Amino acid sequence: MSGYLCLDARNRYVLTGGAPLLVSRPHGGEAVRIDAETWAVRVGPGFIDHQAEEFGGEIADGLEFIGNPKLARAAAILRHRDNFRFDPADGTPLTYDEDGVVARGGATKLLFPRIDPAVIGIVELAGENQILLGRNVHHDFFSLIAGYVDPGESLEQAFAREVMEETGRRAEKIQYWGSQPWPPSGSLMIGFHATTTDIEATAPTDGELAEIIWAGPSDIAKLPLPSAGSIAHHMITDWLGRH
Template sequence: MSYLPIAPGGQVPVTAAGELLLFSTPPAPDAVHTVLVSAELTAVSVEREVVAALAEAAGGRLVEPRHFGEDRLVSRAVALLRHRGQLLYDPVDGSPLSFSEDGVVAIGGEGRQIFPRVDPAVIGLVELAGEERILLGRNARHGRFFSLIAGYVDPGENLEEAFVREVREETGRRVSQVAYWGSQPWAVTGSLMVGFTSVTEDEDAISETDGELAETRWVSRGELDQLPLARPGSIAHAMITAWRNAL
């Protein structure tokens, strides 16, 4: 059995070479929560300072969970520990929760099982019809980089409807030819990001927007290198890269 300490924000320790730092014995006796991620891996929730100290003692460092965005075990570990940290009481009767032996399923006062929550979100490429340009946006609150249009699915929507709505709300454009591209778990927020491609004939906005984006911009392949883009490890980066290389 190997043990992976994880900070409350999902940060994980890595070696000097950038590889995941695992321990053969529990790395912190005062771990807040413990979950069995697989038959070979247990994740433990430890204060950030403790995880950073463990990494430093091994000659490594602490990194954000996006560095392991494609690692399914790390994503599962972060998501399960997030579930443990947020869920304390049965939402039906208010009774304190206990957890199954592996630390995954919560048990309510009447034996009710509560499974980890996953929130579906949509994200995708909007390409201008007849031109090789895609629409990128910069978020109004934390807009350090340009990324794809994204948002959460509303109750009663299917995924395609959610993407059409998000593009219209955030950019004022109408899209068609919505097609599935791929997906990625985003464990830090408990999301499952579902990616789509689409086409619009609206070069300019045809309706008011919700103000979530500080800026939108049509970008060609040659202009991508001139912009700060969504970081590696994210589905946005993977989709932009795939479009750039699709010549």
């Protein structure tokens, strides 16, 4: 894999022969280095559609890069470049190094791409073959409980808080499961497994979830779930595989 990878604002790119299309010269904005042989460039509206037609490829949805470290890195760094153009200390324009990753402003302090940690996880009802799922007010599928880490929190504290705020349940025996970068929002998703004895909510919720349910394997098979590339989908299917 060598050359220039083009992604639009929705992180769409072109696949040819089952691999991301790389071109011999950059298009659009400034190129950022992904590795020794690969650069990434943000392109304007319609460019990906034109590129797919020109090279006879297919357009890949932005979420499909999650399992590919190079593509995920490209999406994350380009997002950082899109959002951070000025030094937060003095407002001067940022100048990026030759790789297009690390920046320096008028305050001369090095600025690295921002990563926002978020927690997500399985909450299993103790002694039962059921997990807690919620449907966000803005979505039409059921997923796991998730949220961003607050300043001063440990990851475990953040997950326990999110479970309580969103579902009114107390999360116990919180254990690390795994992680996944989520470049569309600049996040790093950290997955956990926990248990609870609270069948019903023990406290008021924040209203973020329109519906909260306990679901077993037979229930989950009938529910709309998160996209296949997401850590939520991986965690749910992993739990199903063990039950």
